Every structure is written in structure tokens, then in C-alpha cells.
Amino acid sequence: EGSTRSFVCPYHGWTYDLEGKLRAARYLPENVDRSAYGLKRIHVQLVHGMIFINFSDNPSSLSTLQSDLDECLKPYGFERAKVAHREHYPINANWKLMVENYIECYHCAPAHREYSRSHSRQAPEAKAAGLKAAMIARAEAVGLSRKSIDCFGSSSSQSGEQYFYDRYPLYPGYKTGSEDGGPVAPLMGEIKDYDGGAADFQVGPVTYFLAYPDHTVVYRFLPQDIQETDCEVVWLVNENAEEGKDYDIDRLTWLWRVTTEADKAIVDRNQQGVNSRYYEPGPYSQMERFVIQYVEWYLNRLRSEGA
Amino acid sequence: EGSTRSFVCPYHGWTYDLEGKLRAARYLPENVDRSAYGLKRIHVQLVHGMIFINFSDNPSSLSTLQSDLDECLKPYGFERAKVAHREHYPINANWKLMVENYIECYHCAPAHREYSRSHSRQAPEAKAAGLKAAMIARAEAVGLSRKSIDCFGSSSSQSGEQYFYDRYPLYPGYKTGSEDGGPVAPLMGEIKDYDGGAADFQVGPVTYFLAYPDHTVVYRFLPQDIQETDCEVVWLVNENAEEGKDYDIDRLTWLWRVTTEADKAIVDRNQQGVNSRYYEPGPYSQMERFVIQYVEWYLNRLRSEGA
Amino acid sequence: EGSTRSFVCPYHGWTYDLEGKLRAARYLPENVDRSAYGLKRIHVQLVHGMIFINFSDNPSSLSTLQSDLDECLKPYGFERAKVAHREHYPINANWKLMVENYIECYHCAPAHREYSRSHSRQAPEAKAAGLKAAMIARAEAVGLSRKSIDCFGSSSSQSGEQYFYDRYPLYPGYKTGSEDGGPVAPLMGEIKDYDGGAADFQVGPVTYFLAYPDHTVVYRFLPQDIQETDCEVVWLVNENAEEGKDYDIDRLTWLWRVTTEADKAIVDRNQQGVNSRYYEPGPYSQMERFVIQYVEWYLNRLRSEGA
Numbered sequence: 001e002g003s004t005r006s007f008v009c010p011y012h013g014w015t016y017d018l019e020g021k022l023r024a025a026r027y028l029p030e031n032v033d034r035s036a037y038g039l040k041r042i043h044v045q046l047v048h049g050m051i052f053i054n055f056s057d058n059p060s061s062l063s064t065l066q067s068d069l070d071e072c073l074k075p076y077g078f079e080r081a082k083v084a085h086r087e088h089y090p091i092n093a094n095w096k097l098m099v100e101n102y103i104e105c106y107h108c109a110p111a112h113r114e115y116s117r118s119h120s121r122q123a124p125e126a127k128a129a130g131l132k133a134a135m136i137a138r139a140e141a142v143g144l145s146r147k148s149i150d151c152f153g154s155s156s157s158q159s160g161e162q163y164f165y166d167r168y169p170l171y172p173g174y175k176t177g178s179e180d181g182g183p184v185a186p187l188m189g190e191i192k193d194y195d196g197g198a199a200d201f202q203v204g205p206v207t208y209f210l211a212y213p214d215h216t217v218v219y220r221f222l223p224q225d226i227q228e229t230d231c232e233v234v235w236l237v238n239e240n241a242e243e244g245k246d247y248d249i250d251r252l253t254w255l256w257r258v259t260t261e262a263d264k265a266i267v268d269r270n271q272q273g274v275n276s277r278y279y280e281p282g283p284y285s286q287m288e289r290f291v292i293q294y295v296e297w298y299l300n301r302l303r304s305e306g307a
Numbered sequence: 308e309g310s311t312r313s314f315v316c317p318y319h320g321w322t323y324d325l326e327g328k329l330r331a332a333r334y335l336p337e338n339v340d341r342s343a344y345g346l347k348r349i350h351v352q353l354v355h356g357m358i359f360i361n362f363s364d365n366p367s368s369l370s371t372l373q374s375d376l377d378e379c380l381k382p383y384g385f386e387r388a389k390v391a392h393r394e395h396y397p398i399n400a401n402w403k404l405m406v407e408n409y410i411e412c413y414h415c416a417p418a419h420r421e422y423s424r425s426h427s428r429q430a431p432e433a434k435a436a437g438l439k440a441a442m443i444a445r446a447e448a449v450g451l452s453r454k455s456i457d458c459f460g461s462s463s464s465q466s467g468e469q470y471f472y473d474r475y476p477l478y479p480g481y482k483t484g485s486e487d488g489g490p491v492a493p494l495m496g497e498i499k500d501y502d503g504g505a506a507d508f509q510v511g512p513v514t515y516f517l518a519y520p521d522h523t524v525v526y527r528f529l530p531q532d533i534q535e536t537d538c539e540v541v542w543l544v545n546e547n548a549e550e551g552k553d554y555d556i557d558r559l560t561w562l563w564r565v566t567t568e569a570d571k572a573i574v575d576r577n578q579q580g581v582n583s584r585y586y587e588p589g590p591y592s593q594m595e596r597f598v599i600q601y602v603e604w605y606l607n608r609l610r611s612e613g614a
Numbered sequence: 615e616g617s618t619r620s621f622v623c624p625y626h627g628w629t630y631d632l633e634g635k636l637r638a639a640r641y642l643p644e645n646v647d648r649s650a651y652g653l654k655r656i657h658v659q660l661v662h663g664m665i666f667i668n669f670s671d672n673p674s675s676l677s678t679l680q681s682d683l684d685e686c687l688k689p690y691g692f693e694r695a696k697v698a699h700r701e702h703y704p705i706n707a708n709w710k711l712m713v714e715n716y717i718e719c720y721h722c723a724p725a726h727r728e729y730s731r732s733h734s735r736q737a738p739e740a741k742a743a744g745l746k747a748a749m750i751a752r753a754e755a756v757g758l759s760r761k762s763i764d765c766f767g768s769s770s771s772q773s774g775e776q777y778f779y780d781r782y783p784l785y786p787g788y789k790t791g792s793e794d795g796g797p798v799a800p801l802m803g804e805i806k807d808y809d810g811g812a813a814d815f816q817v818g819p820v821t822y823f824l825a826y827p828d829h830t831v832v833y834r835f836l837p838q839d840i841q842e843t844d845c846e847v848v849w850l851v852n853e854n855a856e857e858g859k860d861y862d863i864d865r866l867t868w869l870w871r872v873t874t875e876a877d878k879a880i881v882d883r884n885q886q887g888v889n890s891r892y893y894e895p896g897p898y899s900q901m902e903r904f905v906i907q908y909v910e911w912y913l914n915r916l917r918s919e920g921a
Contacts, residue, residue, distance in 0.1 A: 011880050012899070013724030027720065027899040040892045106334065110320030266318050278347045285319070285334040413641065417627035573625050585654045592626070592641040 007039070047203055049079030054204075065151075065163045065203065072145045072165045072201065076211055077189025080239040084185070084215070085249050087257070089231040089264050093271035095206070095223040096298070098231060101267050102208055102219060103294060106287035111266055114258050118174040118181065119198060122287075131169035138195040139167055142213070152202065152293055162297065164202040172196075176212040177255045185214040185237040185247040205297070210256070214238075215247075217256050227271055233260060314346070354510055356386030361511075372458075372470045372510065379452045379472045379508065383518055384496025387546040391492070391522070392556050394564070396538040396571050400578035402513070402530040403605070405538060408574050409515055409526060410459075410601060413594035418573055421565050425481040425488065426505060429594075438476035445502035446474055449520070459509065459600055469604065471509040479503075483519040484562045492521040492544040492554040512604075517563070521545075522554075524563050534578055540567060621653070661817055663693030668818075679765070679777045679817065686759045686779045686815065690825055691803025694853040698799070698829070699863050701871065703845040703878050707885035709820070709837040710912070712845060715881050716822055716833060717766075717908060720901035725880055726873050732788040732795065733812060736901075745783035752809035753781055756827070766816065767907025776911065778816040786810075790826040791869045799828040799851040799861040819911070824870070828852075829861075831870050841885055847874055 006023065007016040015024040020039035028034070043059045045052050047066055054060075091098050101107065105121045120128050136146045149165045174181040175194040183194070191213045199211040208219040218234040233256060241247050273279055284292055313330065314323045322331040327346035335341070350366045352359050354373055361367075398405050408414070412428045427435050443453045456472045481488040482501040490501070498520045506518040515526040525541040540563060548554050580586055591599055620637065621630045629638040634653035642648070657673045659666050661680055668674075705712050715721070719735045734742050750760045763779045788795040789808040797808070805827045813825040822833040832848040847870060855861050887893055898906055 008724075010725060011884065012721050025899070026723075027901045028897065029900060032897045037896055107319050109333075110315075111317060270318065282344055283335065283339045285332070286336060287334045414626050416640075417622075418624060577625065589651055590642065590646045592639070593643060594641045 048073045048076075049081070050203075052203060052207070060161050062161060062203075065161045068149055068151070069163060069165055069201070069203075072147055072149070072199070075143050075145070075188075075190050076216060077239070078216070078236070081188065081216070081236040082239045082241060083234055084237045084241070084243065084247060085235040085253055087233045087253070087260075089233065089260050090224075091229040091231050091264055092227060092268045093229060094227055094274075095221050095229040097267050097270050097274070098221050098229050098263075099206060100291045100294065101263055101270075102221070103290040104288045106285050107266065111262055112259050114179075114255055115177075118170055118177065118255075120169045120171055121200075123171075128169070131171075135167070135169040135195055135197040138193075139197055142193040142195045143190050144195055144197070144199075144213075152290060162202065162205050165199060166201070167197045167199040169197050176214050177210065177217075178251065179254050183214050184252045186241050187213050188216065188236070188238050205294075215252060227275075231260065231264070233257075355380045355383075356388070357510075359510060359514070367468050369468060369510075372468045375456055375458070376470060376472055376508070376510075379454055379456070379506070382450050382452070382495075382497050383523060384546070385523070385543070388495065388523070388543040389546045389548060390541055391544045391548070391550065391554060392542040392560055394540045394560070394567075396540065396567050397531075398536040398538050398571055399534060399575045400536060401534055401581075402528050402536040404574050404577050404581070405528050405536050405570075406513060407598050407601065408570055408577075409528070410597040411595045413592050414573065418569055419566050421486075421562055422484075425477055425484065425562075427476045427478055428507075430478075435476070438478075442474070442476040442502055442504040445500075446504055449500040449502045450497050451502055451504070451506075451520075459597060469509065469512050472506060473508070474502075474504045474506040476504050483521050484517065484524075485558060486561050490521050491559045493548050494520055495523065495543075495545050512601075522559060534582075538567065538571070540564075662687045662690075663695070664817075666817060666821070674775050676775060676817075679775045682763055682765070683777060683779055683815070683817075686761055686763070686813070689757050689759070689802075689804050690830060691853070692830070692850070695802065695830070695850040696853045696855060697848055698851045698855070698857065698861060699849040699867055701847045701867070701874075703847065703874050704838075705843040705845050705878055706841060706882045707843060708841055708888075709835050709843040711881050711884050711888070712835050712843050712877075713820060714905045714908065715877055715884075716835070717904040718902045720899050721880065725876055728793075728869055728872050729791075732784055732791065732869075734783045734785055735814075737785075742783070745785075749781070749783040749809055749811040752807075753811055756807040756809045757804050758809055758811070758813075758827075766904055767911045776816065776819050779813060780815070781809075781811045781813040784810050784812055790828050791824065791831075792865065793868050797828050798866045800855050801827050802830065802850070802852050819908075829866060841889075845874065845878070847871075 004018075006018070007020075008014070009016075013024075013026060014022060014037075016039050017023050020041065022034045022037045025034065025037070043054045043056070045054070045059075045062045047062060047069070052062065108116050108119075108122050116122055120131050123131065140146055144167065146167075147165065148167070149163065152162060152164045170176070170181075175183055175196065177198060178184045187193070188211075194213045199209070201209045201211065203209075206221045210217040210219075214237070216236040218232075218236065220230075220232040220234075222230040222232065224230050235253055235256075237247055237252070243249065311325075313325070314327075315321070316323075320331075320333060321329060321344075323346050324330050327348065329341045329344045332341065332344070350361045350363070352361070352366075352369045354369060354376070359369065415423050415426075415429050423429055427438050430438065447453055451474065452472075453474075454472065455474070456470065459469060459471045477483070477488075482490055482503065484505060485491045494500070495518075501520045506516070508516045508518065510516075513528045517524040517526075521544070523543040525539075525543065527537075527539040527541075529537040529539065531537050542560055542563075544554055544559070550556065618632075620632070621634075622628070623630075627638075627640060628636060628651075630653050631637050634655065636648045636651045639648065639651070657668045657670065659668070659673075659676045659680075661676060661683070666676065722730050722733075722736050730736055734745050737745065754760055758781065759779075760781075761779065762781070763777065766776060766778045784790075784795075789797055789810065791812060792798045801807070802825075808827045813823070815823045815825065817823075820835045824831040824833075828851070830850040832846075832850065834844075834846040834848075836844040836846065838844050849867055849870075851861055851866070857863065
């Protein structure tokens with residue numbers, strides 16, 4: 001974060017330019033080839049102004065993802081969005097237990113009352129269908145895409161890229177993911193009004209988004225150790241929104257704070273269960289198809305990495 | 308703790324009845340055999356109202372122990388006793404170092420002045436014999452058993468069960484294990500008066516008791532990691548005793564708090580010594596026969612488990 | 615620390631005399647040979663009143679070191695010096711990263727402004743030579759040795775002992791290693807006045823000293839775990855100096871507190887860098903010859919221990 005003309009190592013003062021080339025290193029013997037000691041190169045790709053880092057030597061390109069998601073993401077104006085808040089939840093569990101928790105909503109009804117009373121993800125099919133048709137009409141009217149893209153898991157995407165976008169309705173009375181259903185920030189990007197919906201979307205295997213008309217929540221699941229995961233949550237708002245005037249951090253972050261705290265409690269205990277000598281995996285329910293796909297995709301990746 | 312008609316998993320809401328059978332699991336595919344997904348069964352046995360859990364697939368029965376200890380434990384009324392207080396001491400040592408500490412009183416004189424000035428466990432034999440004869444007469448008069456049972460360690464018990472009961476005298480002036488020698492709670496169970504004695508008893512290899520006429524202290528040594536043990540201490544009193552009126556937590560718990568804190572300090576440092584590259588075991592004294600027996604029993608168990 | 619006629623184990627009361635012989639052990643069977651259970655013997659050597667402990671079974675003698683350093687250390691009166699303060703810095707890094715940090719001053723200019731503005735270790739050669747000649751003249755006048763000894767690293771010392779002594783000038787205006795350049799304690803030992811210099815010296819591979827006319831700072835690097843090191847810093851002053859009257863702890867310790875805190879920050883992050891999958895060692899600068907020698911010495915020791 002910030003702006004600089006060079007990077008200086010605080011240890012011995014070696015100085016690198018913005019390309020990562022070593023520009024100055026005091027008392028280095030003449031015969032040392034300075035061009036061999038630049039900063040390491042890492043693959044990055046921009047998706048609507050967000051920087052995605054890939055540590056693989058041979059990363060997939062995200063180009064299919066970008067063209068496919070373009071129409072969906074454009075209205076939110078992510079290139080210009082402002083980071084309103086950032087929270088780290090240390091999870092005492094393997095990262096995959098946390099991702100599996102995120103991608104299934106089988107646990108939403110028993111574990112997330114706050115979410116379930118406002119979001120229709122779990123509604124009976126007939127009811128959901130009616131709500132959805134109405135929301136799609138409104139979404140188009142306010143400038144949001146009606147497209148739904150499911151390239152989740154290994155079998156879905158030609159290029160092997162994993163991504164997903166789906167907009168689904170909130171229950172009547174809810175304009176956004178807030179405690180009272182009312183707006184918590186100015187409308188994002190080019191969105192003209194509330195459509196009564198929320199978008200779930202995903203870029204790659206460990207980054208997930210929840211996009212409302214007035215704010216977007218970003219989840220990153222970062223493995224720290226075998227049974228330790230950093231769950232980072234970032235709240236994005238309109239670039240012109242001012243804290244205290246246009247939004248209040250507590251109101252803005254309420255829903256996904258209480259939901260993430262509940263998930264932490266569940267997943268920490270899930271890890272304890274998995275560690276028990278009595279643990280054996282149970283069957284998946286019909287609401288956990290994403291978990292099944294994710295595990296398949298992951299096993300395929302491990303197999304192909306090993307090959 | 309508490310009372311319920313069913314157990315509900317806080318993650319996905321699967322519901323089990325009091326027998327552990329899976330009664331409800333939403334959206335589970337029809338072909339899943341629900342009877343295969345009940346709660347795990349663990350062997351438990353009741354001894355005078357106390358639940359003993361055994362994680363072995365083939366646990367010993369405790370039946371010899373129960374009939375042998377019945378007459379000794381009955382007067383205390385454990386089935387109805389009240390948990391007055393519970394304390395956890397995290398020990399930075401292997402569980403076996405903590406058990407070995409508990410079962411030898413060679414360290415009582417140098418390390419536990421509070422215990423040693425009131426309890427005659429360590430008294431010279433001649434003095435102890437006189438005190439004991441007098442106490443036994445009083446014990447019978449107040450309704451306590453005069454029986455002494457030593458099935459400690461592998462060689463003692465036919466059934467392989469490990470248990471022990473022995474009542475021994477407090478020094479004159481001490482009615483119970485308290486700071487000033489005076490009572491700290493109403494008499495337990497059916498006991499009619501103070502006999503000036505205390506009982507040491509044991510059920511299995513990691514649970515130990517100290518029973519006074521007015522309260523009983525329970526020690527549980529629970530391994531948490533190779534060098535981490537939870538020492539749980541529970542204080543039991545008469546079921547009708549009321550805190551603040553009939554007993555005061557600080558007075559009730561004083562002796563075994565100061566004694567356990569001293570033991571924690573000793574045992575934590577003992578583990579540090581054992582971890583030293585200079586460590587070599589020393590000889591046992593004549594007051595450590597229980598440790599010798601325990602180690603023999605444990606090695607025999609390891610050998611037979613491995614066979 | 616302190617004074618005693620015997621050592622008593624707080625566990626079972628075994629008592630040892632000041633030679634480490636077991637003098638008393640209650641209830642030990644008659645046939646136990648008490649002479650076999652004395653305290654363990656460890657090799658120690660005194661260097662000007664400082665006790666050096668060597669855990670090797672076959673320690674080098676320090677005799678060459680002692681005769682070589684005698685003239686240099688004598689003036690400071692270490693035999694009588696007083697410990698004014700002691701600080702422990704827990705370093706989240708391997709001990710060798712911390713030693714390497716200590717023995718190179720390539721990082722002093724970028725990382726230690728407080729040190730660099732007063733100490734000429736890093737001054738351009740021509741400037742340093744002039745300052746040094748003037749300081750040596752003053753050093754001899756105030757009773758300090760002009761000797762410089764470099765037995766650092768494997769190739770330097772006949773006996774394999776590793777030691778070093780070098781006195782170098784402070785910049786004009788600095789009498790000692792203090793924030794304002796003024797004295798922070800009475801002169802040590804037999805030193806008659808300030809010579810405007812500071813001595814770096816070393817006894818063995820993990821103990822380093824900074825000696826000013828009015829105080830000496832001792833660094834000990836004690837490995838606790840693979841990536842955990844205790845950096846102990848001890849401040850020595852004249853035996854007659856009184857806290858509050860002759861010295862103030864904050865003023866006395868200021869320079870090496872801020873410097874050690876900066877080093878901790880650097881070295882902790884250095885370890886994080888070394889742990890990265892992208893880590894590869896870089897070339898040494900011309901100011902890091904001690905690190906090169908140290909690594910050579912260490913590798914030779916590992917090879918000879920393994921043989």
C-alpha cells in the first residue's frame with residue numbers, strides 16, 4: 001500500500017526499482033552480477049482492478065474467466081472501489097475445512113439465522129423461482145447483468161479455471177445484507193438502484209465475493225499451517241463514500257461479522273472432530289454439490305501436480 | 308450437563324435421540340442408511356453414581372472393583388453428592404509424571420508442609436499405628452468402613468482392575484483437610500460424625516480421591532499432549548449444602564489448591580529435568596513402592612496391547 | 615545467585631554439598647551407592663571473574679585466549695564489576711541468524727542510525743585511520759591496552775579457540791555509547807579517563823562484549839529451539855556505582871536497547887525470508903568477512919563432530 005519510487009531493504013539497504021531490478025548495493029564485490037539479484041518475479045493478473053497473485057510457475061491465464069465475468073462485474077466499479085474495512089479471523093482448522101464451509105449453504109439454516117432470514121439461497125425451490133424472476137427484471141433495470149455462470153470445479157471449465165457468478169434474491173424488505181434490510185452505503189459503481197438481490201461470485205479456488213448494490217464483501221482463505229487458516233474479510237464501498245457520513249463501519253460489517261464468527265466456531269470444532277480417533281467421514285447431503293465438486297477438483301489437481 | 312430430549316449438531320442440524328440414533332437429517336439422499344450414522348458408542352460404567360468412561364474396545368468390567376469398594380464408598384453418598392467447585396491445572400509435563408507425583412508421598416514432607424502437618428501418611432510407623440487404631444474405632448462408630456483394599460498395580464488384582472481404598476488418621480486437632488482443622492462443610496451422606504481420618508481411594512489408573520467426612524476431592528489426570536496434562540480437581544459436598552451458608556469455596560478448597568499448585572511447580576520442573584540431555588533416572592526410595600508398581604503395571608499393559 | 619552451604623532439591627529433599635556430592639537422601643535403600651548420585655559435572659572456566667560454561671565433554675581450554683586477552687581485559691576490573699541491568703529479547707529466528715547479524719556491521723548504516731552516528735566502525739578508511747591513531751594515544755594514557763587481537767573463525771587460532779579484541783574510536787563529542795555522548799556511569803576498574811573509544815570483544819562463539827570506559831554490555835545468544843533464540847543483554851558497571859545516584863538504568867541502557875530492538879525486528883523478518891520457498895542465499899558484501907569466517911568455522915566444527 002502506498003506510493004514509492006524504489007524499494008529499500010531495511011536490513012542492508014539494497015535498493016530495487018519498481019521493475020524489481022537491483023539498483024544499489026553498497027560494498028558488493030565488483031565481480032558480482034547485480035542483474036542476478038533482482039526481486040523475485042510472481043505471476044499476477046488484474047480482474048477489474050483487483051490483483052490476483054498466483055504462485056504457480058505455470059499459472060492458468062484467467063482470460064476465459066475475465067471475458068466471461070466482464071459483463072457481471074463491470075457495474076460494481078471494482079477498479080475504483082474503496083476498502084472500507086478489513087478483518088482477520090484466525091481459524092484453528094485446515095484451510096479446506098473453511099472453504100468447504102463457505103461453499104455449502106446446508107449449514108445456513110441451523111447456523112446462520114441472521115443470513116437465512118434475509119437471503120433466499122435456502123428457500124424452497126418454488127418460492128425461490130418466483131422471487132428470482134422478479135429480481136432479474138429489477139436487476140436489468142438497475143444496470144446489473146442477468147447472466148449466471150457456473151464454472152465451479154474441475155468438470156465445468158474448459159480451461160481449468162474455476163469461477164462462478166450468480167445473483168439471487170433477498171427476501172422482501174431487504175435491500176442489502178444488513179441487520180434491518182436498509183442500505184448501509186451509497187450505491188456502488190454504475191448501479192442505479194436496489195434490485196433486492198445479492199451476487200455470489202468466485203475467482204479461483206480461495207477467493208469469494210458477496211456483492212450487494214451498496215457494498216461487496218471479499219473472502220480470502222489463506223493457509224498458515226496444517227490446522228491454521230487466516231480468513232481475511234474485506235468490505236468494499238463506492239469510491240466516493242465517506243466513513244461516518246455515508247457509511248458506519250458497524251452497520252456495514254454487521255451481517256458478515258456475525259456470520260464469520262459463527263463459522264469460525266463451527267469450523268474450529270469441525271477440525272477437533274476430524275482429529276478425533278473416532279472420526280469417519282459422513283455422506284453428503286443434496287445441498288452440498290459444490291463441496292463434492294471442489295474435492296474432486298482438488299484431488300485432480302493433486303494428481304496432476306504429482307504426475 | 309443439563310437435560311435434553313435430543314442432541315442437535317450445531318453445524319448441519321442433524322438430530323439424535325438419547326440413544327444416539329440419527330433421527331433427522333435434512334436433504335440426505337434417500338439411499339443413505341440413516342442407522343449407520345448414529346453417535347459413536349463409548350463404554351461407560353457407574354460406580355456409586357460416578358460415570359467412568361473407558362475408550363478401550365475391550366474394557367475391563369469394574370465389577371470386582373464395585374463389589375470390593377461398595378462397603379467403603381456407600382457411607383459418603385456419592386450418588387447424590389453436589390459438585391461444589393472445579394478447577395483445572397494445566398501441567399507442562401507428561402501425564403505419567405503427574406500420576407507418579409500423586410501416588411508417592413516421599414515428596415510430601417519437603418514439598419507439602421500444609422498437608423504434612425495435618426495428615427499422618429508420613430508419620431513414623433510406631434506413632435502412625437497408635438493413631439490408626441484409635442481412628443478405626445471412631446470410623447466404625449460414625450458409619451465408615453474399616454476395610455482397607457490394595458489392588459494397586461498389576462500383581463494385586465485378579466481381574467486386572469486397579470483400585471485402592473485406605474483410611475488413615477489426621478493428626479489430633481484436625482477433623483478434616485482444612486487450614487485450621489475445623490469442618491468446612493456439612494457431613495456427607497450417612498456419616499454421623501468426624502472420625503479424625505481421611506480416605507485415599509482410586510478407581511482405575513488416572514482417577515484418585517481424597518475423602519474426608521465433610522467433603523471429597525477428586526483428581527483426574529487427562530493427557531492433552533506428550534508434555535501437556537490437564538489436572539482436573541473437583542470438590543464434592545453433601546447434596547443439601549448451600550454455598551455461602553454451609554460452605555465457603557475458599558476455605559473448602561484451600562488445602563488441595565495450595566498442594567496442587569506446589570505439585571504443578573515440581574512436576575513442570577521435573578519434566579524439564581527429564582528433557583535434559585544429562586537426565587538419567589535415579590533409584591527409588593522405600594517410600595515409592597506405588598510408583599514402582601504403577602510403572603510395572605503400565606509396562607505390562609503396553610506389552611499386552613502390543614501383542 | 616546468592617550464597618548457600620548446600621543445595622536441596624525441592625522435590626524429595628535430596629541434599630548436596632557445594633562439591634555436588636549427595637549428602638542426604640531419606641529412605642534410600644541401604645544398598646544404593648550414594649556416591650553415584652551426585653550432581654552432574656560441567657566444564658567451567660573463569661575469564662577475569664566471568665564464568666564460561668562449556669557443555670562439551672572435551673572442551674577447549676581457553677588458556678591461549680586468557681593469556682592473549684589478559685592485558686586487554688584487566689583494566690575494566692570485570693572480576694569486581696556489578697550487574698546493573700539484564701534484559702532478555704526473545705528472537706523468533708535461528709541462533710545463527712542472530713549471531714551473523716551481530717558480527718557484521720554492513721547493516722549498521724541502514725538499520726542503526728543511533729549507533730552509526732556515534733561509532734566509527736563504519737567510517738571511510740582514511741577518516742577512521744586518523745581517528746584511531748588519536749584514540750590509541752589516549753587509550754594508553756588512561757590505562758587501556760592498544761593491543762588488537764583477531765582470532766575469529768577457524769583459520770585464525772592455533773588452538774581452535776575463537777576470540778577477538780579491538781578498540782576503535784567513537785566520533786568526536788562521544789565519550790561513551792550514550793544518547794548525548796556524555797558518561798552514563800563512573801569509570802570502570804582502573805581506567806583513569808575517557809579515551810573516546812569502545813572495544814568490541816568476544817569469548818567463544820556465542821558471547822560478545824562492548825566495552826566503554828564507563829560500562830560494558832554483554833551479549834549472549836542462547837538457542838531455545840530451531841527458530842527461537844534468547845538474546846540476553848547484561849549491562850556491567852563499576853562495583854561501587856549506585857543506581858539512582860551514579861547511574862540511571864534508562865540512560866545506561868538506551869543505545870543497546872534501541873539497537874537490539876531494531877536487530878530483533880530485522881532478524882525475525884530475515885527468518886521469515888529464509889523460510890520462504892523463494893529463498894536463495896545472496897552474495898556477501900566486502901563488509902561481511904566475519905560472517906564468512908564464522909560459517910566456515912561452524913561447518914568445520916560440524917564436520918569434525920560428525921567424524
